[in-house]
Amino acid sequence: MAFSRMELLEMFRKTASEIVERDFPNISEATVISELGIDSLGMLEIVGSMERQLKVQIPDESLAGIQTVKDLIELVEKRQSL
Amino acid sequence: MSHCPSTDTARQERLYNMYKVFFDKAEQERRWNPLRDVPYDKIRRDAPESLIVVAETFCLVESFLPDYVAKGINVVRPYFGQAWFSANWAYEESKHSVALMEYLLRSGRRTPEQLFDLQNRLMAVSWALPFETARQMTIYGCFQEMATFVIYVKQEQRSKELGDECLATIFRLNARDEIAHCRFYEDVVRVLLEEDREATLRDIAFVAKHFAMPGVGIVPDYDDRVQVMRDEGRVDRSVFLQKVFFPILKYLGVTRQELQQAAWGCHTSGTGVATPADAAVASAVATPRTE
Numbered sequence: 001m002a003f004s005r006m007e008l009l010e011m012f013r014k015t016a017s018e019i020v021e022r023d024f025p026n027i028s029e030a031t032v033i034s035e036l037g038i039d040s041l042g043m044l045e046i047v048g049s050m051e052r053q054l055k056v057q058i059p060d061e062s063l064a065g066i067q068t069v070k071d072l073i074e075l076v077e078k079r080q081s082l
Numbered sequence: 083m084s085h086c087p088s089t090d091t092a093r094q095e096r097l098y099n100m101y102k103v104f105f106d107k108a109e110q111e112r113r114w115n116p117l118r119d120v121p122y123d124k125i126r127r128d129a130p131e132s133l134i135v136v137a138e139t140f141c142l143v144e145s146f147l148p149d150y151v152a153k154g155i156n157v158v159r160p161y162f163g164q165a166w167f168s169a170n171w172a173y174e175e176s177k178h179s180v181a182l183m184e185y186l187l188r189s190g191r192r193t194p195e196q197l198f199d200l201q202n203r204l205m206a207v208s209w210a211l212p213f214e215t216a217r218q219m220t221i222y223g224c225f226q227e228m229a230t231f232v233i234y235v236k237q238e239q240r241s242k243e244l245g246d247e248c249l250a251t252i253f254r255l256n257a258r259d260e261i262a263h264c265r266f267y268e269d270v271v272r273v274l275l276e277e278d279r280e281a282t283l284r285d286i287a288f289v290a291k292h293f294a295m296p297g298v299g300i301v302p303d304y305d306d307r308v309q310v311m312r313d314e315g316r317v318d319r320s321v322f323l324q325k326v327f328f329p330i331l332k333y334l335g336v337t338r339q340e341l342q343q344a345a346w347g348c349h350t351s352g353t354g355v356a357t358p359a360d361a362a363v364a365s366a367v368a369t370p371r372t373e
Contacts, residue, residue, distance in 0.1 A: 033319075040319040041290050041327065048342040060328055060338055064320035 029070035097163025116181035126246035144179035227264035236315035283344035
């Protein structure tokens with residue numbers, strides 16, 4: 001089942017809140033992940049959790065380029081369509 | 083680390099042999115004198131203040147060496163090879179701060195009063211072990227030494243660009259030591275993975291989740307200083323993943339997915355790092371379908 005971008009954004013918001021133990025009420029696709037106070041290893045945790053929820057796997061070499069929520073959503077969308 | 087006698091004896095021998103290789107290579111290829119082997123006559127006296135802040139920050143972090151040594155060596159005390167490595171590590175790291183202090187003083191950019199006053203302020207606080215066990219501290223050493231190596235390399239490039247050959251040399255010599263330290267820690271972790279892969283993976287996941295560089299919370303104005311270092315070295319989040327985290331995993335023969343599985347294993351056994359969303363997925367997978 002493919003999730004919409006809106007659903008993926010909500011999944012990111014919820015997963016990030018659970019992992020970082022903080023609420024993020026105003027996230028959009030344009031949000032820069034580091035500006036949420038989430039470091040690179042925190043981002044990997046979020047990615048890992050979303051991969052598990054969506055049953056997809058994002059290649060490691062793609063992860064270093066993730067700066068915004070949009071970057072992550074687009075990577076996930078690509079994997080969903082495979 | 084576990085305390086099974088036969089494992090311990092075998093590990094002792096391995097660690098001792100690893101230390102001998104490390105020490106011999108260091109003696110043959112890597113010994114340098116911070117008072118004689120650095121071209122202090124090639125200091126760029128009008129280097130930008132941002133570069134001086136970088137040098138000063140490294141110097142301040144390295145100044146907690148007495149804490150790093152005292153607390154770090156006690157954690158690995160039962161393991162001869164690793165304890166002796168720690169003693170040698172302390173000697174090598176001690177040269178880094180001497181070279182940086184000499185640079186700051188001989189460049190005229192910091193006076194003895196300024197530097198030693200800053201040192202006094204530093205000694206009012208002490209560094210605490212970020213993790214409790216020898217295995218976790220060894221894993222921590224991998225990440226910390228590799229990150230420091232990467233930052234030193236980037237700052238060496240920047241110093242060359244800015245025409246400060248002296249500082250570039252210091253950063254190069256320091257970087258060469260740091261990667262050698264990282265490799266030793268990585269080789270010890272490989273041994274630990276062979277002995278107990280599951281527990282070591284859990285510890286790698288745990289250390290990765292809680293990792294912070296040693297200056298956090300103890301170096302004055304650390305956040306501002308780190309921002310200067312990031313700007314000067316052109317370091318962003320992608321650098322940590324590309325140059326530190328994934329290369330370490332590759333050297334150890336560990337995948338990101340294994341770490342996530344290990345972290346999930348901690349969660350289900352109650353020592354947890356995974357999320358309620360993961361729990362929902364696991365529950366759906368585990369529950370037999372009745373339809």
